[in-house]
Amino acid sequence: MPNRKITIEDIAQQANVSISTVSRVLRKSSGVAADKREAVLQAVSELDYRPNVFAQSLASGQSMTIGVITQNFGSPVYDGILQGILLGLEGTDYSSLFADGRWDKTIEQNALQAFVDRRVDGLIFVGGQLSESIMVEVGHKTPLILVARTIGSLAENCIHFDNFQAAYDLTRYLLDMGHRNIAHITAKMHYQETVSDVSQRYAGYAQALTDAGIPVDPQLVVEGNLMQQSGSLAVEMLLMAKRPFSAIFAANDQMAFGARLALYRRGIRVPDDISLVGFDDEIMAAFSIPPLTTVRQPSVEMGQAAAAAILDLIDGKPVANQIFRSKIIVRESVARLR
Amino acid sequence: MPNRKITIEDIAQQANVSISTVSRVLRKSSGVAADKREAVLQAVSELDYRPNVFAQSLASGQSMTIGVITQNFGSPVYDGILQGILLGLEGTDYSSLFADGRWDKTIEQNALQAFVDRRVDGLIFVGGQLSESIMVEVGHKTPLILVARTIGSLAENCIHFDNFQAAYDLTRYLLDMGHRNIAHITAKMHYQETVSDVSQRYAGYAQALTDAGIPVDPQLVVEGNLMQQSGSLAVEMLLMAKRPFSAIFAANDQMAFGARLALYRRGIRVPDDISLVGFDDEIMAAFSIPPLTTVRQPSVEMGQAAAAAILDLIDGKPVANQIFRSKIIVRESVARLR
DNA sequence: CATTTATTTGAAAACGTTTTCAAAATGATA
DNA sequence: TATCATTTTGAAAACGTTTTCAAATAAATG
Numbered sequence: 001m002p003n004r005k006i007t008i009e010d011i012a013q014q015a016n017v018s019i020s021t022v023s024r025v026l027r028k029s030s031g032v033a034a035d036k037r038e039a040v041l042q043a044v045s046e047l048d049y050r051p052n053v054f055a056q057s058l059a060s061g062q063s064m065t066i067g068v069i070t071q072n073f074g075s076p077v078y079d080g081i082l083q084g085i086l087l088g089l090e091g092t093d094y095s096s097l098f099a100d101g102r103w104d105k106t107i108e109q110n111a112l113q114a115f116v117d118r119r120v121d122g123l124i125f126v127g128g129q130l131s132e133s134i135m136v137e138v139g140h141k142t143p144l145i146l147v148a149r150t151i152g153s154l155a156e157n158c159i160h161f162d163n164f165q166a167a168y169d170l171t172r173y174l175l176d177m178g179h180r181n182i183a184h185i186t187a188k189m190h191y192q193e194t195v196s197d198v199s200q201r202y203a204g205y206a207q208a209l210t211d212a213g214i215p216v217d218p219q220l221v222v223e224g225n226l227m228q229q230s231g232s233l234a235v236e237m238l239l240m241a242k243r244p245f246s247a248i249f250a251a252n253d254q255m256a257f258g259a260r261l262a263l264y265r266r267g268i269r270v271p272d273d274i275s276l277v278g279f280d281d282e283i284m285a286a287f288s289i290p291p292l293t294t295v296r297q298p299s300v301e302m303g304q305a306a307a308a309a310i311l312d313l314i315d316g317k318p319v320a321n322q323i324f325r326s327k328i329i330v331r332e333s334v335a336r337l338r
Numbered sequence: 339m340p341n342r343k344i345t346i347e348d349i350a351q352q353a354n355v356s357i358s359t360v361s362r363v364l365r366k367s368s369g370v371a372a373d374k375r376e377a378v379l380q381a382v383s384e385l386d387y388r389p390n391v392f393a394q395s396l397a398s399g400q401s402m403t404i405g406v407i408t409q410n411f412g413s414p415v416y417d418g419i420l421q422g423i424l425l426g427l428e429g430t431d432y433s434s435l436f437a438d439g440r441w442d443k444t445i446e447q448n449a450l451q452a453f454v455d456r457r458v459d460g461l462i463f464v465g466g467q468l469s470e471s472i473m474v475e476v477g478h479k480t481p482l483i484l485v486a487r488t489i490g491s492l493a494e495n496c497i498h499f500d501n502f503q504a505a506y507d508l509t510r511y512l513l514d515m516g517h518r519n520i521a522h523i524t525a526k527m528h529y530q531e532t533v534s535d536v537s538q539r540y541a542g543y544a545q546a547l548t549d550a551g552i553p554v555d556p557q558l559v560v561e562g563n564l565m566q567q568s569g570s571l572a573v574e575m576l577l578m579a580k581r582p583f584s585a586i587f588a589a590n591d592q593m594a595f596g597a598r599l600a601l602y603r604r605g606i607r608v609p610d611d612i613s614l615v616g617f618d619d620e621i622m623a624a625f626s627i628p629p630l631t632t633v634r635q636p637s638v639e640m641g642q643a644a645a646a647a648i649l650d651l652i653d654g655k656p657v658a659n660q661i662f663r664s665k666i667i668v669r670e671s672v673a674r675l676r
Numbered sequence: 677c678a679t680t681t682a683t684t685t686g687a688a689a690a691c692g693t694t695t696t697c698a699a700a701a702t703g704a705t706a
Numbered sequence: 707t708a709t710c711a712t713t714t715t716g717a718a719a720a721c722g723t724t725t726t727c728a729a730a731t732a733a734a735t736g
């Protein structure tokens with residue numbers, strides 16, 4: 001391997017041109033004679049030249065870097081989105097910087113600051129709870145995409161999934177299967193200023209019931225925190241209330257799994273005694289006992305869309321506000337009520 | 339907000355010192371009079387100065403960046419490790435660059451190249467299948483830590499988990515519970531040069547059997563690919579072979595879940611008819627039906643250890659070859675054979 | 677063929693730091 | 707108080723690119 005770091009200057013010398021010319025062919029800009037271009041390219045590969053990204057960034061102002069701020073490393077849906085982003089960035093010249101905000105405003109703010117300091121060319125938020133005004137301000141300075149979060153004034157920049165519609169459809173499905181007393185496990189979100197995915201799911205559930213002429217019974221709506229454990233607790237509370245129900249709609253699969261375990265402990269069969277549906281279609285949904293009926297959230301695809309969108313934004317192209325359709329995945333956790 | 343980007347020069351002017359002095363106090367190096375230091379600090383906060391990382395990197399040769407190459411974004415164990423890394427880097431001046439090699443040598447190689455081009459100060463591999471010689475060469479140039487992979491000549495740099503011992507203990511546990519015919523679902527790894535986690539688990543299983551005077555029956559060892567689906571297939575194959583067995587040891591939880599589903603489909607009860615154990619203790623293990631007995635792999639902790647280690651390595655401190663102990667998590671998927 | 681216009685080129689000026697080196701200021705020693 | 711060692715300081719030279727600007731060359735026009 002070469003002892004000394006070889007620079008653009010070495011290439012220039014080897015190819016018998018000026019460094020400006022070298023830079024030009026590397027930058028793929030126009031106006032370079034074919035023979036010189038050839039000579040440069042030849043020298044580049046001969047010397048195995050690797051441009052210094054810092055120098056490039058310093059001179060050009062571009063970092064060739066995308067900052068990704070997630071909130072929930074380890075959650076299947078969020079990880080799926082990250083995976084999609086990584087996939088979407090593969091093969092481009094951009095690398096991705098990651099940070100986990102952990103649903104903590106301060107941590108998220110720090111991560112944002114770190115990324116701004118690093119002059120990221122684009123910013124992708126996966127969830128998040130920074131105030132709308134901060135987000136707008138950020139979006140003003142840096143290309144910005146939001147996934148799994150919707151902000152009204154930034155609608156264009158949101159990779160959108162219609163949680164309301166999906167929850168509505170899923171509830172409708174339960175209704176069609178003959179269920180009338182449907183419990184819902186939701187979750188309280190920390191931030192108020194913006195409409196959260198989870199609250200939209202609740203809204204869809206409520207609307208479907210209302211449209212079917214069934215009043216929403218507060219006793220059948222209980223709050224978890226999106227983790228499995230809280231699903232178990234929710235079922236305990238539901239059972240305690242003595243208000244009969246034949247189906248449970250959990251706002252995400254993880255809570256559905258927790259619910260499933262609590263039912264198992266009580267000897268309540270699924271779906272024979274109680275039907276259960278989740279939301280997200282994470283991998284385990286297909287392998288739970290029984291396989292879980294749920295609605296698919298195309299997380300990887302959304303991540304890829306986010307990557308494509310941020311790239312477009314950086315290129316100055318307009319970005320179409322992508323909205324993903326849901327799809328109910330019918331498996332074996334719902335029984336038809338006769 | 340300030341219109342023009344403010345630089346070290348603005349600070350120098352405001353504080354009435356030279357830029358060298360400003361740089362010195364910012365670099366925390368010695369030999370700066372208290373009053374000047376104060377003045378600089380004051381100017382910095384007044385003007386809300388943010389150093390340009392590119393210029394810093396260009397001048398100093400440090401990128402303040404750690405490259406993380408994983409293989410399996412979306413797999414619970416690997417994601418846990420990544421989460422730990424992020425956690426361990428939080429609050430330091432380092433940011434982390436991520437890439438997913440997807441168990442593809444070419445992709446992994448490209449990711450490595452991209453990181454080297456970005457002059458990362460440290461490199462963490464989570465799994466991986468680049469040849470030992472490449473890894474050694476890389477480790478020669480850049481501080482390097484390997485998690486979830488062991489390379490003999492790089493033992494110091496490996497965050498180690500004793501897969502052999504854990505698998506041995508787990509098999510021993512099955513033996514103690516009275517099982518004599520224990521099937522094993524393993525996985526073929528793509529790379530041969532290095533001892534893979536999974537093959538170590540197989541070795542532990544085999545050794546425990548041998549030590550108990552039970553020969554390893556090839557008919558009871560079947561290969562999956564670590565995904566849930568392959569666990570189901572493995573069980574089908576096992577059942578097909580007509581060779582009786584009372585317990586299954588899957589080399590990871592995901593395949594155990596798959597196995598569980600296949601058994602459910604056949605109406606075979608767990609643990610009443612067949613006992614089942616996994617490996618990893620991913621979150622879902624506690625919520626499967628029945629809750630899965632498995633061995634805990636402290637992924638988040640290993641990630642944090644990796645972060646700490648790479649930081650030490652960068653600081654020139656020697657790094658202790660961390661080895662994590664396993665712990666069997668006994669839940670409800672194993673029955674005592676009478 | 678003489679001009680004008682368009683295309684290629686290279687010199688040199690950014691980009692914003694860190695770091696080396698020598699000068700200046702300070703403190704200690706005799 | 708003069709001398710020497712130390713500590714503080716600032717000027718200027720890296721770091722390796724991109725980019726502006728003007729010069730040089732080539733092509734097109736009348």
